[in-house]
Amino acid sequence: MASINALFVGVAETEISGVGGAGHRARPATVFNSLLHNTLTMVQHNSLIGAQLAARGYYQAFEAVKSSVASVLANENPGRVVDEDHGGWYRELFAPSVAAGIVKPSDLAGYRSGRVFIRNSMHVPLTPNAVRDAMPVFFEMLEAEEHPAVRVVLGHFIFVYIHPYMDGNGRMGRFLMNVMMAAGSYPWTVIPVQRRADYMAALERASVHHDIVPFSRFLGELTRQGMSGETTAMLPAS
Template sequence: MATPAQKLADALDVLERLQTRGRVAIRSADISRTYRERLITAGFLKEVMRGWYIPSRPDEPLGESTAWFASFWGFCTEYLTERFEDQWILAPDQSLLLATGNRTVPPQLLVRAPGGRNRPTELIHHTSLIDTNLALPPVRDRMVDDDGLRLFSIDAALIAVTGQFFTNRPTDARTALATQRDGSALLERLLEGGHSVIAGRLAGAFRNIGRDRIAEEIVATMKSAGYVVRETDPFAANLAAPLPRDPSPAAHRVRLMWQDMREHILEVFPAAPGITDPASYLARVEENYVNDAYHSLSIEGYRVSRDLIERVRGGDWNPDGEEADRAHRDALAARGYWKAFQAVEQSLARVLGGDNAGTVADEDHPAWYRALFAPSVVAGLARASDLAGYRNAPVFIRGSRHVPMRANAARDAMAALFELLRAEDETAVRVVLGHFIFIYIHPYIDGNGRMGGFLMNMMLASGGYPWTIIPVNRRADYMAALEQASAAGDIRPFANFLGELVTAQA
């Protein structure tokens, strides 16, 4: 007779075959009731709604949302395709968010589908989906993204959304506008539909982001066809600086977030004290190493002690016999942190000597990352290719509705981030947005929190602020403030949080 472990293994084998085929949404019909119940009991399956499940981790705490938010878009694609085949599409506003890189999980996903039920379907973790019985747009106005999600094309969605979208989602709207090289695709649709009011709104929106040529092209063309066009700016505020011509929506998103958030930071963050004695500053940083390593590693889930950190610093680290694999990984993480900290100190010396902090961070951060993970690569616990740099796969942030942008977009976003750090005059803005946007992009598979902390402290040093530690006992506050900035676009709680820590360190 098979043991319970063997029975569970048989069920896992079925689940593994489904996942190998790329399945995210698991239906009752995909797996027998016996196997399904075993997987649910063991924590490998989580029910989303009656008859539909997602894979999960058995060590995930009760009520944890990570598996769901990580699976959300894939689940919706498979669920909607099962119900409507290819006869569905996301609403224009949600289409614009996804097409320009905003993959935050919404509380309610609005879908158009002929035959839709016009009522919400409750999902888990305070999310829902509503399929409305509305006709689909013409085929030329549709696109399918890498997740298989069916979207309005950007130009069609810009015409279909209401003026409230520009007021309520200015960063997303401006990012979408910036993807348009000229007005031709929009004009074709505006002329065919006789959309004179929408033409005036789009002309005003393009002028708001500094694209006067497109604005004038829209107005002149519509007027030449006999339409009366009154240009109106749908945005609540002017853009501080025009956007450069850049084909990357991710880069524009970072630039727009920076413009939108910087003034809020200056209102609450303490003034920079300035650099007085570089040698004393570096000495204080060195004194902070043990405390910094303990909190930075602990906040990312490594089980470290101050004793382990001291032994690693002194080269007296041999994990053999210490709970084997886990202890080995923790010791290697601590060793990598020590090596990376030394590399960061060299970069700090450049900044304290007067070099531009954004330039130094741009040039030196690959070396910090290599130092952070080289011990794990040498020990065979990480692949050598992991040292290559930015990720080539998706990542997810535990418990967050914010889903970081795709790998190719992350590269464009990182280039824009360092461009902004180099050009920014206000240290407080470099500190808060340097750390937040780095975490928002999540450019690495692992180590984003540690690297983001190094970057933050590099910016702090450039203004003479003290080296600042985010304590592990404030992790919940830290993550909540990041979530407000990432998912809701409100940077003030995060700026206040960091400002309090900096003041306490002074």
């Protein structure tokens, strides 16, 4: 049997009244440090809230994806399953942000209506009109593809290449990848934080230089490690 790897190849002073009494003169450094401390505290607080919302959204989307996995394990066509279910994953991914008033529900309806650009990438995703044309064809391709490794690699890559949403495309692409993994009897595969640079470089190579081989090999290596019981992802050292 061909190796798993082979199967997957093919971001002055200031007068301050009310500080130490009216007319108290505070040194600029003192004022600056106080403002900086308050600003950083607010930023840290907002970052913590954002991280909590993102984590909650990821959990809710993961639960929805599990239902999709169950469908493909019941021998439903994986391309058809993700076509029907991916909109629900996306709504769950950002549902906590909607509840917090950060995202409007209408923002989660359908695909993006504006241009989007990827930080630190030369790849420019499709225009909104092109997205609407490409997505149905993409899912038709997945539905018709018989080889599980091709569905895994091209499913993930083409989804993030199109970049159909304003945000969350990477997470959605990896969810889709893992539904395709399940359909091929491959294990759930996580991209290790320690290998994020390799992952992004392989995607960039495929998107900009049209060379899918490094990305295929990258996913094939992670899959092989998962199937052999090797540890692929670890918590960062505290």
